[in-house]
Amino acid sequence: MKRRTFIQQGIGLCMALQMPIAFGKLPKTFKRKVKIGLITDLHHDIMHDAPARLEEFLTEMAKAKPDALMQLGDFAYPSQKNAELISLFNQAHETHLHVIGNHDTDNNHTKEECIEHWGMPARYYTKQVNGVCFIILDGNDKGSPTYKGGYPSYINPEQVAWLKEQLTTIREPIIIVSHQPLAGPGAIDNAREVQEILSTASDKILLAINGHTHIDASVTIEGVTYVHINSASYFWAGERFKHNSYSEAVHKEHPWIAYTFPYQNSLFTILEIDPTTSNIKIQGKTSHWQGKSPIDLGYNDESGLMANQEVVPYISARHINKPTSKV
Numbered sequence: 001m002k003r004r005t006f007i008q009q010g011i012g013l014c015m016a017l018q019m020p021i022a023f024g025k026l027p028k029t030f031k032r033k034v035k036i037g038l039i040t041d042l043h044h045d046i047m048h049d050a051p052a053r054l055e056e057f058l059t060e061m062a063k064a065k066p067d068a069l070m071q072l073g074d075f076a077y078p079s080q081k082n083a084e085l086i087s088l089f090n091q092a093h094e095t096h097l098h099v100i101g102n103h104d105t106d107n108n109h110t111k112e113e114c115i116e117h118w119g120m121p122a123r124y125y126t127k128q129v130n131g132v133c134f135i136i137l138d139g140n141d142k143g144s145p146t147y148k149g150g151y152p153s154y155i156n157p158e159q160v161a162w163l164k165e166q167l168t169t170i171r172e173p174i175i176i177v178s179h180q181p182l183a184g185p186g187a188i189d190n191a192r193e194v195q196e197i198l199s200t201a202s203d204k205i206l207l208a209i210n211g212h213t214h215i216d217a218s219v220t221i222e223g224v225t226y227v228h229i230n231s232a233s234y235f236w237a238g239e240r241f242k243h244n245s246y247s248e249a250v251h252k253e254h255p256w257i258a259y260t261f262p263y264q265n266s267l268f269t270i271l272e273i274d275p276t277t278s279n280i281k282i283q284g285k286t287s288h289w290q291g292k293s294p295i296d297l298g299y300n301d302e303s304g305l306m307a308n309q310e311v312v313p314y315i316s317a318r319h320i321n322k323p324t325s326k327v
Contacts, residue, residue, distance in 0.1 A: 036070055077106065175208070185303055227318065
C-alpha cells in the first residue's frame, strides 16, 4: 500500500469512515456501549520507564472503567524477572487480553512461555466481551513462502483455516486483533490473502487493529478498516538516527533507547463501540518527542513513512461509522 492511501488526521480531530455494508442483525447480547482499554508496544525490556508508562495507562483505565484491558504485543518478556509488571496488568481488570508480539520471544523466550506467564488461553483465540467477539491472531508464524529475513510475519494455513471457521460461525460483531498489521506498512507476508478472507465477513467485522509499526495510520480495504495503534513508548529510529534522548546514565543502562525517538508520556487509547448509534470511537491521546524529534534529525524511511504524518507522538481520535440493522 502506498503512503497516500492512508487516511490520516491531526491531533484531537475525528475521522468518519462511511462503511457501505451493514454488518447484519445485532444479537440481543449487544445492547450497550463496550469500552476496551488498549496499549501496545510497551517494550518493558527496552525502555527504562516502561513501568511508569504502564502505571499511567492503568491509572487512566481505573477512572474510565472499561469492560476489558488489552495489550497488543511487544509487552514484556515472559519471565520471572517481569512477573511483577505482568501481574500489575493482569490484576488491574478481571478481563485482560494479550497478543503475542515479535519481540516477546526475544532472548530465547517462547510462545508457550507467553501463554503461561501472561495467562493466555492459546496463541490465537477468541474472546467475547459484552456481545462483541474479539478474534486475536498470532502473526508470528514461520513458513511464509515469501519470507525475506528478519522476524517471521505470517499467518500460516492452519491459523487461516481457523480464522475462516470463526468468521463463518460467529454471529456477534467482530473486532480483529493482531500485533503485526494485516494491511498497510509492515503488513504480514500473506496480507492480501487475509484481507480477502476478512472482506467476506465485512458485514460482521467492525474493525481490525494492530500494533507493531509504532505509527498512527488507518486504511480501509473492501469494507474493513485497519487501524495502526501507536506504541506506548517510542518510534524505532534505527542505526542511522542513533542519538541520546535521556541522560548518559540512562543510555548506559538501556543502550537500545538510543535507536529510538521516545515519547515523553505513555500513549494508549480506549476503543468504544456503541450499538445504539453504530459508531466506533478510538480515543485520541497526545504526547511530545523526548529530546530531538524525527524532523530535527531529518528522519526518512525507504518504506515511505513520513515524520509529522504517520510518524507522530500521538494517537489520533477516530470516529468510524458502521451501519447496523437491529434484530
